[in-house]
Amino acid sequence: GQLHFLWADCSTSSTSNFRVSCPEHCCTICFEPVGFGHDSGVSTEITSQLTHDTHGVDPNGVILSKLKAEATDDGEALNDLDSFQYKSYVWLVTHSSYEGVPDLIVSQKFALATLYFALAGAGWDQNTGWLTDDDACSWFGVEDCHSGISSSLNLSENNLVGEIPLELMNMRTLKSINFAGNSLYGVIPPEIGKLNLLEIFLLDNNVLSGPFPNELGNISTLKQLTLNSNELKGTVPADVCSLPGLVELWADCLGPEVTCECCTKCFKYGEVHSIIEDPSDTNPLPDTNEPSNNEENPELKSMLITHMTGLEENPLSDTESPSYRAYLWLANSSNLNELDDFRKLRRFGLMSFYIATSPEFSWKIDSGWKTYDDECTWYGMTCDNNAVVEISLPSNRLSGTIPPEFALGGLGGKVTVLDLSENSIGGNLPSEISDFHNLSVLDLKNNAFTGVIPAELKHLTKLISLRLHSNKFEGAMPAEVCSLRDPTAGTLAELSADCDPDDPFDQVTCDAETCCTVCY
Numbered sequence: 424g425q426l427h428f429l430w431a432d433c434s435t436s437s438t439s440n441f442r443v444s445c446p447e448h449c450c451t452i453c454f455e456p457v458g459f460g461h462d463s464g465v466s467t468e469i470t471s472q473l474t475h476d477t478h479g480v481d482p483n484g485v486i487l488s489k490l491k492a493e494a495t496d497d498g499e500a501l502n503d504l505d506s507f508q509y510k511s512y513v514w515l516v517t518h519s520s521y522e523g524v525p526d527l528i529v530s531q532k533f534a535l536a537t538l539y540f541a542l543a544g545a546g547w548d549q550n551t552g553w554l555t556d557d558d559a560c561s562w563f564g565v566e567d568c569h570s571g572i573s574s575s576l577n578l579s580e581n582n583l584v585g586e587i588p589l590e591l592m593n594m595r596t597l598k599s600i601n602f603a604g605n606s607l608y609g610v611i612p613p614e615i616g617k618l619n620l621l622e623i624f625l626l627d628n629n630v631l632s633g634p635f636p637n638e639l640g641n642i643s644t645l646k647q648l649t650l651n652s653n654e655l656k657g658t659v660p661a662d663v664c665s666l667p668g669l670v671e672l673w674a675d676c677l678g679p680e681v682t683c684e685c686c687t688k689c690f691k692y693g694e695v696h697s698i699i700e701d702p703s704d705t706n707p708l709p710d711t712n713e714p715s716n717n718e719e720n721p722e723l724k725s726m727l728i729t730h731m732t733g734l735e736e737n738p739l740s741d742t743e744s745p746s747y748r749a750y751l752w753l754a755n756s757s758n759l760n761e762l763d764d765f766r767k768l769r770r771f772g773l774m775s776f777y778i779a780t781s782p783e784f785s786w787k788i789d790s791g792w793k794t795y796d797d798e799c800t801w802y803g804m805t806c807d808n809n810a811v812v813e814i815s816l817p818s819n820r821l822s823g824t825i826p827p828e829f830a831l832g833g834l835g836g837k838v839t840v841l842d843l844s845e846n847s848i849g850g851n852l853p854s855e856i857s858d859f860h861n862l863s864v865l866d867l868k869n870n871a872f873t874g875v876i877p878a879e880l881k882h883l884t885k886l887i888s889l890r891l892h893s894n895k896f897e898g899a900m901p902a903e904v905c906s907l908r909d910p911t912a913g914t915l916a917e918l919s920a921d922c923d924p925d926d927p928f929d930q931v932t933c934d935a936e937t938c939c940t941v942c943y
Contacts, residue, residue: 481516489526490533495589495614507588511536518556528571530593532559537590542583542607549581567818572596579625580604592617598818599623599787603649607631611655616641623787627673628652635674639663647671647788651690659683670790670802687790720754723767730768731828746828749774758795765834769811770798772831779829780821780848787820810837817844817866824850830858842866844890852896854879862886868919869893876920876931878903888917892943896921897930905938919943 433445481487490512491498500508514536515529538544539553547553552562560568567575573594579601586609587602598620607629615624616638624642627649635655639648640662648663651673659674664685675681676689683689724739727750731738739747753759753771762770777792786792791801799806805813811833825848833841838859849871856865857879863886872894880889881903889904900920907913922933922942933939 486516486529487512489529493530493593495592507537507540508590510540511590514554518554525571527596528559531572534588534590534593535559535562535565537588541588542585542605547578547581547583567599574620575599575601577601578605583607586610587612587615589614594618595620597621598644601625602629604628609633611636611639611650613638615639618642620644622668623647625649626653630654632656635659635663637662640666643667645669647790649673651675651688656680657682659686670788717751717755719751720759723754723759724750726764726767727771730831745779745826746771746775748778749828752793756795766798768831769834772828772834773798773801775826775828776832779826780823780846782823784820784822786816787818805840807837810835812837813840813842814838815840815842817842817846819846821846821848823848825853825856827853827855829853830855833859836861838862839885840864843870845869847871849873849895851875852877856880857882859883860885863914864888866890867894872896876901876904880904881906883907884913886913886915889915890917890919891931892919892921892941894921895930898932900931900933900938905934908938908940917941 431443431445431450433443433450487501490508491501494501494508500506501512503509511533515533536554539550544550544553549563552565555562558571559565560571560573564576564578564581565573566577567573574596575598576594577599580603583602583605585607587607589612591600592612592614595618597618599622600618601623603625604627607626608631610633611626611631613636615621615636619642621642622644623646624639625647628651630653631650632654634657635650637660639645640660643666645663645666646668648669648671650659652675655675659672659676659682661684663669663672664683669685670687672683672686673688673690674683674686675692676683676686677691680692728738731746739750741747749771752774753767756762756770759767774792777786777789780786781789786802788802791798791804794801798804799809799811803814803816803819804811805815814832821843825843830853836859839861841856841859841862842864844866845868847870848867851874852867852872854877857877859865860882862883865880865883865886866888868890870893872891874896875898876891876896878901880886881901883889884907886907889907900918900922904918907915908918918933918939919941920931920933920939920943921929922931922935922939923929924942926943929943933942935942
């Protein structure tokens with residue numbers, strides 16, 4: 424069966440005539456009988472009602488005390504037997520043993536269970552894993568876990584209904600929350616300002632009301648905040664506008680209901696917009712199934728093919744390829760005639776990379792990409808005198824593969840840092856990555872790269888740090904790459920790979936004394 428909770432007046436310490444007899448492994452919690460209608464004057468304090476010694480549930484109320492200590496309401500909700508919080512507590516202590524389990528993991532499970540009860544989890548479109556004994560990191564939408572702690576919740580378009588519970592703020596490690604496209608109502612709790620690591624907060628397309636909380640301005644790490652298509656009214660606080668890293672801020676600021684001096688996109692109050700397509704995107708990627716809407720440009724195509732010689736066979740012949748789609752996007756850019764060949768090639772290389780690394784899902788943050796804005800303003804790009812010097816896109820939900828055309832994105836030879844770590848990029852690492860010949864840092868750790876490590880990396884003679892671990896590379900570390908550890912040939916001080924000889928899953932061989940500095 425699926426019975427999780429069975430409560431009765433079955434306390435063995437009671438002498439009441441109303442006591443129910445219940446086998447030890449049947450009832451999950453036993454209460455003290457208090458008479459018909461609960462009007463006998465006996466205290467309903469939870470800790471005195473639970474008979475932990477009978478069923479081994481939270482001995483001495485240790486977990487309950489910890490949960491109350493971190494509660495924003497001084498534990499009042501946990502004193503209410505009908506509250507979402509109390510239901511979550513009962514589920515928590517009757518499903519697993521938490522002896523020796525870090526408090527952070529216990530707090531996370533309690534917060535997630537409260538979220539489930541408060542937002543009608545039984546009716547979600549997807550709730551696989553929720554309220555099971557499985558690791559919470561295997562529950563649907565609980566993502567980006569490290570050592571059992573999640574840093575991302577993605578429950579968009581999942582039929583969430585209710586008010587955001589304050590217990591969510593117990594998950595202090597969250598960097599991304601996506602609740603867009605649901606039926607959340609009530610106010611945005613000001614306690615949200617306690618999530619001081621939060622980078623992405625997507626609440627668009629709900630029915631949230633009230634003012635914009637000033638406390639959003641306390642989250643100095645925020646990069647993307649979508650509040651449009653709700654019933655929020657008032658002025659977006661100045662503290663939010665002054666957040667140093669905020670690159671996307673959406674609100675219903677096309678009418679008098681919302682005032683915003685810093686929003687990057689404004690929507691009409693009361694209108695619902697798709698959370699997948701950006702309605703104000705003036706430059707969508709071309710649909711190659713409708714070539715009549717995307718004119719070819721023979722001159723541009725010829726120029727690109729000339730510079731793609733050696734990158735791929737029969738370049739731009741496959742109309743479904745990322746490079747062809749990037750070419751069409753560039754060919755139909757309204758400012759194409761304002762770009763010199765250098766800028767055209769660089770944009771083409773970068774857009775080929777963007778399309779190839781978002782085959783099914785868009786990046787977490789892709790502001791600027793796909794637009795006609797200067798590529799130096801695109802998210803993750805750093806320039807110096809219009810030359811790209813850094814491409815940094817860690818933990819940004821990149822997938823797919825790296826196309827060889829990406830090498831054109833580094834034209835000018837000024838890129839010193841390329842950080843694509845903590846993503847899901849797979850396939851072979853293209854040898855063309857060595858065309859970024861001025862790199863000092865190449866960080867590819869924690870992806871899904873396969874095949875051998877290309878010997879062409881030997882051309883990156885200015886490398887100081889090369890991180891290749893936590894991938895699926897195989898074979899020997901090329902001797903040419905190892906030679907970069909020789910002070911006379913290179914400057915490589917850090918080289919990591921999956922080369923632990925005691926790990927049966929590691930497939931890379933690398934001498935820890937003369938080549939790799941760290942083996943994982």
